[in-house]
Amino acid sequence: MHDEDDQTVRQVLAGDREMFRSLVTRHQSAVCATIRALRAGFDDWEDLAQEVFLKAFQHLARFDSGKGSFRTWLLAIARNHCRSADQRRVVFPAVTIAEPADHRSPDRLAAEAELFARLDTALAALPEEQRLVFVLIEMQGLSHQEAADIAETNVGTVKSRLFRAKEWLRESLRADAVTTGRVKLQPHQTG
Amino acid sequence: MDTEALFEKWRRDRAAVEPAADFADRVIQSLDAPQVEPIAESVTQPRGVRRLVQATVCAAALLAALFRVVELLSLFATSQIEN
Numbered sequence: 001m002h003d004e005d006d007q008t009v010r011q012v013l014a015g016d017r018e019m020f021r022s023l024v025t026r027h028q029s030a031v032c033a034t035i036r037a038l039r040a041g042f043d044d045w046e047d048l049a050q051e052v053f054l055k056a057f058q059h060l061a062r063f064d065s066g067k068g069s070f071r072t073w074l075l076a077i078a079r080n081h082c083r084s085a086d087q088r089r090v091v092f093p094a095v096t097i098a099e100p101a102d103h104r105s106p107d108r109l110a111a112e113a114e115l116f117a118r119l120d121t122a123l124a125a126l127p128e129e130q131r132l133v134f135v136l137i138e139m140q141g142l143s144h145q146e147a148a149d150i151a152e153t154n155v156g157t158v159k160s161r162l163f164r165a166k167e168w169l170r171e172s173l174r175a176d177a178v179t180t181g182r183v184k185l186q187p188h189q190t191g
Numbered sequence: 192m193d194t195e196a197l198f199e200k201w202r203r204d205r206a207a208v209e210p211a212a213d214f215a216d217r218v219i220q221s222l223d224a225p226q227v228e229p230i231a232e233s234v235t236q237p238r239g240v241r242r243l244v245q246a247t248v249c250a251a252a253l254l255a256a257l258f259r260v261v262e263l264l265s266l267f268a269t270s271q272i273e274n
Binding site for chain 2: 020030036057116119123139169173174
């Protein structure tokens with residue numbers, strides 16, 4: 001995908017605007033997921049994602065494939081855009097994330113949805129820097145170095161933030177499991 | 192389902208979010224706005240020029256400091272020769 005992105009970027013820079021569409025479709029899911037996770041409790045993630053792609057287009061000449069993948073560059077823009085949005089936007093009421101249609105029993109679905117909501121809340125409660133590295137590494141599959149570049153810190157700090165984020169999320173899930181008795185407890189795992 | 196499996200399921204579920212079907216169309220349409228043009232590389236990369244200026248200033252300052260140190264040491268050397 002790395003080479004494919006580089007080639008597409010060159011085509012767009014050469015004047016083929018329509019080729020930008022393939023960059024959008026290739027990365028829209030990751031950008032939207034990242035923004036939604038970073039802006040927990042806000043329902044403007046799709047608008048922000050659109051603005052991120054617009055910014056990426058305007059600054060496409062700045063992209064340097066030697067420094068990292070297009071996706072990493074795009075997610076760095078998304079992170080900065082979310083930060084700006086935090087400073088300028090009014091708070092929207094939190095929205096519940098709709099789950100896709102499922103044919104399991106309603107009780108089980110409801111229980112799972114409740115636990116997922118619990119994890120969403122726990123993720124939103126994390127400090128921004130921990131939430132960022134968790135989203136980039138655990139959700140978007142970026143390397144520690146790529147996440148460190150985006151977070152403007154070193155790999156050691158990223159590892160420490162990730163560890164704390166995962167601990168917090170697992171603890172939240174365990175606490176819910178204990179109070180509701182819905183899930184079987186697992187030995188405490190770290191890392 | 193155990194906590195680890197639930198945690199993994201949630202992580203995978205939240206890792207991909209599909210926007211509306213016309214999302215890419217809206218992005219491409221927004222590129223057609225008159226003010227949206229790719230910014231030329233020379234305009235978007237002043238950082239390189241800025242770094243070059245900073246490096247030049249630092250080098251000049253270092254040279255000046257070195258010159259002052261040599262000047263100071265030569266004073267001592269001269270006074271010792273005179274004595």
